[in-house]
Amino acid sequence: MIFKRKGDKTSEKIYVALTSIVAAVFLTVSKLIVGVVSGSLGIIAEALHSGMDLGAAIITFWAVKTSSKPPDEHHHFGHEKIENLAALFQAALLIFTCIWIGYEAIEKLMQKTHEIQHGFWTYGIMIVSIIVDSGRSRALSRTAKKYNSQALEADALHFRTDILSSLVVIVGLAGAQLGFYWTDPLAAFVVVVIVLLLSFRLGKECVDILLDRAPEDLELKIRNLLENSKENIRYKQLRIRNAGSKSFVNLVLDVNRLYTFEEVHRIKDSVQKIIEEIIPETDIMIHADPVQDEKERIIDTLYLKARQFKLNIHHILIIHLPEGYVVEFHMECPVQMPLGKAYALSGKLKEQVYNKIDRIIDINIHLEEMYYDYREGTEINGNKEMRDQIILIAGNEKKIINCHDIVFFKLDDNSISVSLDCVFSDDLPVYKVHALATYVKDEIKKQFPEISRVMVHAEPLGEVTSAK
Numbered sequence: 001m002i003f004k005r006k007g008d009k010t011s012e013k014i015y016v017a018l019t020s021i022v023a024a025v026f027l028t029v030s031k032l033i034v035g036v037v038s039g040s041l042g043i044i045a046e047a048l049h050s051g052m053d054l055g056a057a058i059i060t061f062w063a064v065k066t067s068s069k070p071p072d073e074h075h076h077f078g079h080e081k082i083e084n085l086a087a088l089f090q091a092a093l094l095i096f097t098c099i100w101i102g103y104e105a106i107e108k109l110m111q112k113t114h115e116i117q118h119g120f121w122t123y124g125i126m127i128v129s130i131i132v133d134s135g136r137s138r139a140l141s142r143t144a145k146k147y148n149s150q151a152l153e154a155d156a157l158h159f160r161t162d163i164l165s166s167l168v169v170i171v172g173l174a175g176a177q178l179g180f181y182w183t184d185p186l187a188a189f190v191v192v193v194i195v196l197l198l199s200f201r202l203g204k205e206c207v208d209i210l211l212d213r214a215p216e217d218l219e220l221k222i223r224n225l226l227e228n229s230k231e232n233i234r235y236k237q238l239r240i241r242n243a244g245s246k247s248f249v250n251l252v253l254d255v256n257r258l259y260t261f262e263e264v265h266r267i268k269d270s271v272q273k274i275i276e277e278i279i280p281e282t283d284i285m286i287h288a289d290p291v292q293d294e295k296e297r298i299i300d301t302l303y304l305k306a307r308q309f310k311l312n313i314h315h316i317l318i319i320h321l322p323e324g325y326v327v328e329f330h331m332e333c334p335v336q337m338p339l340g341k342a343y344a345l346s347g348k349l350k351e352q353v354y355n356k357i358d359r360i361i362d363i364n365i366h367l368e369e370m371y372y373d374y375r376e377g378t379e380i381n382g383n384k385e386m387r388d389q390i391i392l393i394a395g396n397e398k399k400i401i402n403c404h405d406i407v408f409f410k411l412d413d414n415s416i417s418v419s420l421d422c423v424f425s426d427d428l429p430v431y432k433v434h435a436l437a438t439y440v441k442d443e444i445k446k447q448f449p450e451i452s453r454v455m456v457h458a459e460p461l462g463e464v465t466s467a468k
Helices: 009-038 041-067 081-111 120-147 150-177 183-210 216-227 261-278 294-308 339-356 384-395 430-447 461-467
Strands: 234-243 246-256 282-291 312-321 324-333 360-369 377-380 400-411 416-424 451-460
Touching (some): 009 041, 081 234, 120 150, 183 234, 216 261, 246 261, 294 312, 294 324, 294 339, 339 360, 384 400, 384 416, 400 451, 416 430, 430 451
Parallel strands (some): 246 282, 324 360, 416 451
Antiparallel strands (some): 234 246, 312 324
8 A cells, every 4th residue: 555654744645635535436426316316406516516526636636646746857846836736626626516506506596496305315415424524624634734735725625615515405405394495496506605705715825826926924924033033134035935735935144244154054054944943844945145244334334435535544433322323433634734624524524424324323533643753763783681581571472472583773862663573373363463462562661661662563373484
């Protein structure tokens, strides 16, 4: 047997579809026999309805079996839409059948006479039908929800419709037995209306999926989860479509361009898990676009706009507030530039930055002169004690690998300027290198007051090694 192996999704779906065929055959034949013998148009309508269910069940069986085939060279996204096409065909069959039964019901109502041979079998077959339909509807609906199968859900809808229409037919039979000839054809007409409404609803759902209409409920759930995620996920495109029991999700993320490949991969995995919590049976394609974060964008904009005005800026401070950003920085101006002109330049720079970045709510600029110093000097050897002490100061920091090329200059005011090279590890961040260089400079000035200026030149170990 190929049916219902434990844990096999396709086999379970096929098994449920096959049992629906068996149930539909039994109900169709039984209702048709009782309807013809009794002359009840309501029961005959129900027999034809069950006949359509039989055809639908056969189509469902074929669709479920075919849609499980893996993608091939002609169907790169698989065969899942066969389920939707089959469900649409089922809806069309029901609509055409309803038109014919409705016509017959109206004709019987206009004749104002309709005889029915009543017996226990007329009521018995409808009660049996309700019991069978109820069991099959629950089994189909449970499996359809488990595997998100529209074909099985359409089959379940047919059996649920049978339950309602069977109850209507029983009422019609009882009315006819009491002498109200119109109750039986009216019951058939009510069944037609019910089935038509459900068929149009099913048909619309099938067309929506075949035309790749986005499932709004799923889209809203995914957006809410992404926006409330701890990962602070930013995205600019989310596209969803269904095909049979499978969903396809395409998502474009905005990821900080400074993230490593591993960090980006971790974020994509996290997003995929979020989506799979809502849609277990899904094919997810996630693309990550490298983008600047707001902080980096603000800094780049400041430097770019400053260069356009031929200005130098430094000591940038960005303060993040709930309503936006406050930005502060120093702007260098030529020594002889009048304050009015410097203030006007800073105003133009502010305007450019405001126009470029909406989230900046305030900009504070500190004006200062463009610093440079010109001195006359001569190179001196310095004494050995001073040189050894400088090497010792640098050696006190473990992250300074070595200190070399120490040069002393005597300036025109008799003060001494020292320059030296310090070697650091290649992967040490610049801010740590700066802190260590400042420490060396301050310690040298503390021990040798006659030294007015210290220049520490940082070198990466890899560069020094390759130079040798």
